[in-house]
Amino acid sequence: MDNQYDVIILGGGIASMTAAIYTAQANLKTVILEKSICGGLVNTTFKVTNFPSKTEISGQELMEQVRDQVEALGVDIREVIEVDSISLKGDLKVAQTDEGNFSAPVMILATGRKPKALPIGAECEQIHYCAICDGSAYKGKRVLVVGGGNSGVEESQYLLSSGVAHITLIEQMGRLFASKQSQAELRSHGNKVDVHLNTLVEAILTKDGKLTQVQLKNTETDTVTKLNIDGIFIYMGHDPQNGLFSEAVSLTPQGYINAGAHMETNIPGVFAAGDIVHKKYRQITTAMHDGTIAALSSADYIRKIQHKI
Numbered sequence: 001m002d003n004q005y006d007v008i009i010l011g012g013g014i015a016s017m018t019a020a021i022y023t024a025q026a027n028l029k030t031v032i033l034e035k036s037i038c039g040g041l042v043n044t045t046f047k048v049t050n051f052p053s054k055t056e057i058s059g060q061e062l063m064e065q066v067r068d069q070v071e072a073l074g075v076d077i078r079e080v081i082e083v084d085s086i087s088l089k090g091d092l093k094v095a096q097t098d099e100g101n102f103s104a105p106v107m108i109l110a111t112g113r114k115p116k117a118l119p120i121g122a123e124c125e126q127i128h129y130c131a132i133c134d135g136s137a138y139k140g141k142r143v144l145v146v147g148g149g150n151s152g153v154e155e156s157q158y159l160l161s162s163g164v165a166h167i168t169l170i171e172q173m174g175r176l177f178a179s180k181q182s183q184a185e186l187r188s189h190g191n192k193v194d195v196h197l198n199t200l201v202e203a204i205l206t207k208d209g210k211l212t213q214v215q216l217k218n219t220e221t222d223t224v225t226k227l228n229i230d231g232i233f234i235y236m237g238h239d240p241q242n243g244l245f246s247e248a249v250s251l252t253p254q255g256y257i258n259a260g261a262h263m264e265t266n267i268p269g270v271f272a273a274g275d276i277v278h279k280k281y282r283q284i285t286t287a288m289h290d291g292t293i294a295a296l297s298s299a300d301y302i303r304k305i306q307h308k309i
């Protein structure tokens, strides 16, 4: 027997939790299916300084407050749940999970994005994507940061502030793309930071499965260097997390959901919200905007199918 709801929300980031506040307040029985813990990418943001009403707040604290609000409204929050597959055909949308099947007339897709991995396919325990989550293991150590955008430069500063001894930051293009202010702040750390432009990771060298060195290549000069390094933090952009619905839902060539003005997808009863949607600006507030509209559209859809309007 399926667990029956009015609305299933796939993913538990800020887009999802905003949608859940609205669906719960519309008296729709709502479940959030989150493969990790609620909060998504915002959990990994050290300082959020652009959220209205909060001059400065840690991303984790902000997400805990939102999660508490969602839980208090009676939303069923299922974390660390594995969604094996989803079926979007027919009147009932179904999620097959390791906790059984969940079904509802509406599903909101809010699965966000995940960081891109190194294209050389290397993985080891010392490769990370989140300085806040994993940076504390590198106090007094040497770290390579890959990516010269805002994320790479700002997370480098976070790593230095949490005690990392030295950072080598590499960028594959000929300049950094972070804001001028972030670049200036990073350079103020003097000889604790080396920046290499036009540089790629060519190989990861390990001993007994543990990272020992990286091999870097300067693509302008073809020079290859090896660096002793304790950890690597990667900030090379993100890929949409669309694996569960890439066949069924209309996506852009880059893999983002084509959603309409009411966050509807090509499938009746399936809505989308947040970073997984094709759009120009991906921020907490824009994810909240999408979540709000997806939830209100869901309520409208359910009203219509109930009254067969």
Ligand SMILES: Cc1cc2nc3c(=O)[nH]c(=O)nc-3n(C[C@H](O)[C@H](O)[C@H](O)COP(=O)(O)OP(=O)(O)OC[C@H]3O[C@@H](n4cnc5c(N)ncnc54)[C@H](O)[C@@H]3O)c2cc1C
Pocket (backbone or CB within 6 Å): 010, 011, 012, 013, 014, 015, 016, 033, 034, 035, 036, 037, 038, 039, 040, 041, 042, 044, 045, 047, 048, 049, 050, 083, 110, 111, 112, 113, 151, 241, 244, 273, 274, 275, 276, 282, 283, 284, 285, 287
């Ligand atoms: C480094 C960095 C710093 C940022 N700083 C800011 C900032 O200061 N201010 C700001 O406004 N924005 C910031 N952003 C952008 C902001 O974090 C995103 O726009 C926002 O998190 C999008 O929310 P979301 O809910 O759409 O996606 P996410 O936060 O990515 O949440 C998606 C959730 O879905 C879950 N999920 C994915 N696939 C599945 C699945 N198959 N089954 C179950 N669950 C699944 C994921 O685990 C995740 O929890 C930052 C982004 C980054 C990368």
